[in-house]
Amino acid sequence: MSTKILHIDSNNPILWQQLEEAGFENHADFKSSKEEIEAKIHEYNGIVIRSRFKIDKTFLDKGTNLQFIARVGAGLESIDCDYAEAKGIHLIAAPEGNRNAVAEHSLGVILSLFNNLNQADAEIRAGHWNRESNRGHELDGKTVGIIGYGNMGKAFAKKLRGFDVAVLFHDILENIGDENAKQVSLAELQKRADVLSLHLPWTPETDKMVNADFINAFAKPFWVINTSRGKNIVTADLVEAMKSKKILGAGLDVLEYEKLSFETLFQDKNTPEAFQYLLLAKNVLLTPHIAGWTFESHERLAQVIVDKIKAVYA
Numbered sequence: 001m002s003t004k005i006l007h008i009d010s011n012n013p014i015l016w017q018q019l020e021e022a023g024f025e026n027h028a029d030f031k032s033s034k035e036e037i038e039a040k041i042h043e044y045n046g047i048v049i050r051s052r053f054k055i056d057k058t059f060l061d062k063g064t065n066l067q068f069i070a071r072v073g074a075g076l077e078s079i080d081c082d083y084a085e086a087k088g089i090h091l092i093a094a095p096e097g098n099r100n101a102v103a104e105h106s107l108g109v110i111l112s113l114f115n116n117l118n119q120a121d122a123e124i125r126a127g128h129w130n131r132e133s134n135r136g137h138e139l140d141g142k143t144v145g146i147i148g149y150g151n152m153g154k155a156f157a158k159k160l161r162g163f164d165v166a167v168l169f170h171d172i173l174e175n176i177g178d179e180n181a182k183q184v185s186l187a188e189l190q191k192r193a194d195v196l197s198l199h200l201p202w203t204p205e206t207d208k209m210v211n212a213d214f215i216n217a218f219a220k221p222f223w224v225i226n227t228s229r230g231k232n233i234v235t236a237d238l239v240e241a242m243k244s245k246k247i248l249g250a251g252l253d254v255l256e257y258e259k260l261s262f263e264t265l266f267q268d269k270n271t272p273e274a275f276q277y278l279l280l281a282k283n284v285l286l287t288p289h290i291a292g293w294t295f296e297s298h299e300r301l302a303q304v305i306v307d308k309i310k311a312v313y314a
Contacts, residue, residue, distance in 0.1 A: 002023060002024060002025040003023075003024050003025065003045045003046060003067070003313055004024075004025045004027065004043065004044045004045050004046070005019060005024050005025065005026055005027065005044060005045065005046040005047065005048060005309075006027050006028075006029060006037075006040075006041065006043075006044040006046070006047045006048070007026060007027070007028045007029075007030075007047075007048045008028075008029055008030065008037060008047065008048070008049055008052055009030065009048070009049055009050035009051075009052050009072070010030055011048065011050070011072050011298075011301075011302050011305075012298050012299050012301070012302035014299060014302050014303060014306065015048070015072070015302035015303075015305060015306055016028075018303075018306045018310075019306060019309065019310075022306075022310050022314045023314065024046075024309075024313075024314075027044070034053045034054075034059070037059075038058065038059055038062045039062075041059065041062050041063040041066065042062060042063060042064045042065055043065070044063070044065065044066065045065055045066065045067045045068075045313075046066065046067055046068045046069070046070065046309070046313070047063070047066065047068075047069050047070070048070045048071075048072065048305065049069065049070070049071050049072070049078070050071065050072050050073055051071075051073065051078050053078070054078050054079075054080075055069060055078060055079040055080065055084070056080050056083075057080055057083050060080065060083055060084055060087055060089065063089070066087075066089050067089065067090060067313070068089060068090040068091070068092055068309065068312070068313070069084060069089060069090075069091055069092065070092040070093075070305050070308070070309055071091075071092065071093050071094070072094060072097075072301050072302060072305050073093065073094060073097075073098070073292075073301065074093060074094065074095035074097075074098060074099075074151065074152065074201075074292065075093065075095075075201050075202065075229070076091055076093050076201075077201060077202045077203070077229070079091065090312065092305060092308045092309065094300075094301045094304035094305050094308070095150065095151035095152065096151055096300075096304050097292075097297055097300040097301030097302075097303070097304040097305075098291075098292030098293075098294070098297035098300065098301055099151040099152050099154075099155040099292075100155055100296075100297070101291065101292045101293070101294040101296065101297040102152045102155065102156070102199070102227050102291045102292045103152065103155035103156040103158065103159045104159065105227060105253065105287075105290070105291035105292070106156050106159075106197055106225055106227050106251075106291065107156070107159045107160070109225050109227075109251030109253070109285055109287075110139060110144075110195060110197075110223070110225060110251065111139065112251070112285055113223060113249045113250075113251055113283065113285055114136050114137040114138070114139060114223075115134075115136035115137070116134040116135075116136055116282075118285055119134060119282045119283075120134040139163050139165060140163055140164040140165065141164060141165070142165050142166075142194040142195060143165065143166040143167075143168060143192045143193050143194050143195070144160060144165050144166070144167050144168070144193065144194070144195045144197060145168050145169070145170070145189040145190075145192070145193030145195065145196050145197070146167065146168070146169040146170075146181060146197050146199060147169070147170050147171075147186075147189070147196065147197070147198055147199065147200060148169075148171060148198060148199035148200040148201075148228065149169040149170075149171040149173075149176055149177075149181065149183070149199070150171075150199065152199035152227070152228070153169060153171070153181075153197075153199035154178070154180065154181075156197060156199060157169065157178075157180035157181040158180050160180070161180060166182075166192070167180060167181040167182070168181060168182050168183075168184045168188070168189050168192060168193065169181045169182070169183055169184070169189070170183070170184060170185065170186045170189045171183065172205075187217070190217045190218045190219065191218075191219045192219070193218065193220075193222055194220060194222055194223065195222060195223045195224075195225065196218075196222055196223070196224050196225065197224075197225040197226075197227075198210070198224075198225065198226045198227070198228045198232055198233075199227065199228055200228045200229065200232055201228070201229065202228070202229035202231055202232060206229070206232050207231055207232065208231065208232070208233075208234050209232050209233075210224070210226075210232060210233040210234065210237070210238065211234040211237045212234070212237040212240065212241070215237060215238070215241045215246060215247065216241075216246070218246070221245055221246055221247065221248050222246075222247060222248060223247070223248050223249045223250070223251075224238065224247055224249075224250045224251070224252075225250075225251045226250075226251070226252050226253065226254055227253045227254065227291035227292075228254060229254055230252075230254035230255040230256045230257065230258050231256050233252075233256060234256070235255070235256045235257075235272070235274040235275065235278070236272075236273075236274040238250060238274070239274040239277045239278065242277075242281065242283070242284075243277075248283065249283035249284065249285075250278075250283070250284050250285070251284075251285040251287075252278070252284065252285070252286055252287075253286075253287045253288075253289055253290060253291040254289055254291075255275070255286075257272065257275060258289065
């Protein structure tokens with residue numbers, strides 16, 4: 001009897017093709033509602049997702065034959081992981097697949113902010129040739145603080161080896177430092193960092209972590225890069241810190257207002273005041289959750305998922 005897999009999001013074709021070649025039975029449903037998927041999920045042994053909707057207790061209870069859930073991405077916050085694991089369902093993610101993309105994006109954001117690249121480009125297009133107001137900063141000699149030293153944080157630290165910078169990191173796990181970064185307490189990171197780069201999952205512990213108290217604990221004005229999850233930062237507190245120049249600039253690939261699917265921003269009629277500030281600020285760089293969204297990572301993510309499924313179930 002073949003293992004039946006339901007794909008509820010589109011992914012790179014190699015995922016479907018290689019699973020089929022390995023003897024799995026693939027089915028796709030990219031349009032049905034969560035309730036409609038729940039009505040038939042008992043027919044499947046595995047499900048492949050991105051972030052279309054939350055896999056909650058109701059869904060998991062209906063998946064009576066589910067053996068695994070594979071998310072083509074790094075985080076598993078759209079799944080009730082504790083409940084799934086209690087039911088013996090294997091959870092599969094692919095942080096290895098887009099870690100290089102996230103690292104390169106993070107580096108690009110820092111260099112763009114330091115050198116006013118986006119601002120200068122926009123000004124020239126508008127007919128303005130402003131040199132002094134676009135005088136930049138050099139990364140060499142700075143201290144970069146990374147919070148979260150998993151796949152993404154480690155990949156970013158490796159990219160920084162070509163610069164004359166001190167790289168520190170803080171993580172809940174102990175003794176995971178390497179040749180690319182030194183592990184320190186949060187207090188030491190806040191004392192020394194010129195740049196803060198977040199590489200965290202979204203959990204109850206990291207939700208709204210970067211708030212006014214967290215920001216004010218930094219000894220120096222600093223830049224913020226967030227390629228992790230938008231809800232790790234309180235946007236209103238970030239904006240207040242930018243107004244007071246405690247935060248010198250921000251590169252935000254993720255926003256507090258994103259929907260769970262990551263495919264859309266907020267759908268409210270009124271734009272939050274803090275977001276209006278970000279839209280107008282010259283020292284802010286905004287991107288639509290694309291740090292790990294490269295052509296190469298699209299294929300690599302799929303390959304990692306295929307390999308992990310085959311390793312256990314083929």
